[in-house]
Amino acid sequence: MTGNALRLALVAIRRNALRSTxxxxxxxxGVAAVITxxxxxxxxxxxxxxQIGSLGSNLLMLQPxxxxxxxxxxxxxxxxxADAAAIARDVRGVAAVxxxxxxxxxxxxxxxxxxxxxxxVDDAYFQVRDWAVAVGRPFNPAELRAGKPxxxxxxxxxxxxxxxxxxxxxxxxxxxxxxxxxGVLESKGQSAMGPDQDDLVLLPLRGFWRRLxxxxxxxxxxxxxxxxxxxxxxxxxxERVMRERRHLSRGEENDFRVLDMKEIAETVAGTTRVLTxxxxxxxxVSMVVGGIGIMNIMLVAVTERTREIGIRLAVGALERDxxxxxxxxxxxxxxxxxxxxxxxxxxxSLLVSSGLGVPFVFDGPVAALAVAFATVVGxxxxxxxxxxxxxxxxxxxxxxx
Numbered sequence: 410m411t412g413n414a415l416r417l418a419l420v421a422i423r424r425n426a427l428r429s430t431x432x433x434x435x436x437x438x439g440v441a442a443v444i445t446x447x448x449x450x451x452x453x454x455x456x457x458x459x460q461i462g463s464l465g466s467n468l469l470m471l472q473p474x475x476x477x478x479x480x481x482x483x484x485x486x487x488x489x490x491a492d493a494a495a496i497a498r499d500v501r502g503v504a505a506v507x508x509x510x511x512x513x514x515x516x517x518x519x520x521x522x523x524x525x526x527x528x529x530v531d532d533a534y535f536q537v538r539d540w541a542v543a544v545g546r547p548f549n550p551a552e553l554r555a556g557k558p559x560x561x562x563x564x565x566x567x568x569x570x571x572x573x574x575x576x577x578x579x580x581x582x583x584x585x586x587x588x589x590x591x592g593v594l595e596s597k598g599q600s601a602m603g604p605d606q607d608d609l610v611l612l613p614l615r616g617f618w619r620r621l622x623x624x625x626x627x628x629x630x631x632x633x634x635x636x637x638x639x640x641x642x643x644x645x646x647x648e649r650v651m652r653e654r655r656h657l658s659r660g661e662e663n664d665f666r667v668l669d670m671k672e673i674a675e676t677v678a679g680t681t682r683v684l685t686x687x688x689x690x691x692x693x694v695s696m697v698v699g700g701i702g703i704m705n706i707m708l709v710a711v712t713e714r715t716r717e718i719g720i721r722l723a724v725g726a727l728e729r730d731x732x733x734x735x736x737x738x739x740x741x742x743x744x745x746x747x748x749x750x751x752x753x754x755x756x757x758s759l760l761v762s763s764g765l766g767v768p769f770v771f772d773g774p775v776a777a778l779a780v781a782f783a784t785v786v787g788x789x790x791x792x793x794x795x796x797x798x799x800x801x802x803x804x805x806x807x808x809x810x
Contacts, residue, residue: 432706433746435699436783440750441757443689443696443779444772448758450685451770457681467504467634468537469644470668471496471651485664487626492654496630500646502638507533508627510617514584516610518570525566527583527610529617537633545577545592548613556615558588564596565607583610586620640671689775696783699746700790703739707794732795739791740784747783751776 473485493508507530514527534540535547542561552559560583567576576590597606618625634643644667651665755771762769 435702436746437750439696440779441754444754445757446688447775452767454681468670469632471630502643504633504635505533505536507537507631510628517582521570523569529614537631542592543595559591560588561592561611563607563609700786704790735795739787743787744784747780
């Protein structure tokens with residue numbers, strides 16, 4: 410019975426191919442829009458998560474001052490090396506602590522120059538940021554203790570100054586400091602916050618203080634928590650240690666802040682997922698509009714085929730046979746639109762992802778759900794015309810002109 414109804418539905422659809430295609434267009438657009446929005450949202454979520462994860466393993470950032478709003482931090486005294494040592498000594502669950510200081514500087518090699526950010530760091534920086542040296546080597550203990558004039562370049566700085574040439578062993582000028590290039594970092598690309606992570610020069614912390622900094626201060630302490638430690642607990646312990654060291658009384662606000670990159674990543678990813686669902690829901694509305702179009706065309710089809718329905722009823726067809734015929738026709742229209750929308754949505758996702766530089770992530774379950782929902786919409790909106798056809802009086806239907 411169902412096979413015969415499917416055959417009749419395909420014949421009716423093929424008989425009015427253009428009208429059937431235009432009828433299914435609303436479903437096509439709805440399914441394609443849902444799949445495109447969801448795939449782009451999943452891609453954006455993956456990109457943000459990977460970019461924040463590229464900052465370092467279980468990374469916590471300790472900065473002086475408190476965020477006041479509109480990106481402005483309140484004034485607060487900087488940190489000292491002893492603060493980093495205290496965190497490493499007194500906070501359980503810490504894998505490494507990297508104090509650093511940074512400042513803008515012009516780097517020069519021959520006739521080439523580039524404005525970048527110079528960072529004074531110690532050997533823990535590479536572990537905390539999970540950053541390997543692609544060419545050359547990191548600083549050795551003797552260079553760090555003596556603050557020797559050596560440097561490690563980010564990939565962007567290396568490309569701007571040297572292009573395809575090797576930078577190892579070459580002498581460049583960083584601000585007023587002349588230093589020898591001993592390594593080039595692996596490329597990490599853009600961060601989730603926007604800046605190019607590879608646009609930097611690393612110097613031994615003591616060398617930075619001696620030639621580029623006016624005092625022995627630390628502007629940032631980065632902490633890597635162990636894999637078996639909860640970053641929230643490590644963050645609370647760091648806050649406790651720093652309040653003691655900065656002599657803050659009970660009830661007095663912190664004059665520093667601890668940023669948990671894992672929490673930030675989860676928050677950003679959660680926000681992206683909510684926006685993805687919202688956009689997907691908005692796009693799904695067009696499927697309902699497509700369902701209304703199917704109901705409209707099916708009502709027209711019932712009117713056009715009244716004599717055909719009357720003949721079928723007169724020769725012994727039951728009401729449920731006619732009901733099934735038109736329901737199957739509506740479902741086939743919606744299903745065809747859903748499959749076509751699936752193909753168009755996947756292609757649109759691929760093209761837009763490529764254009765925006767977002768990873769292409771195809772969500773198979775959501776795509777299948779969108780096609781199934783489209784088919785259900787066709788059945789729901791096709792029921793009224795099908796019921797109307799099934800309840801036609803055979804005699805009146807045969808008299809219809």
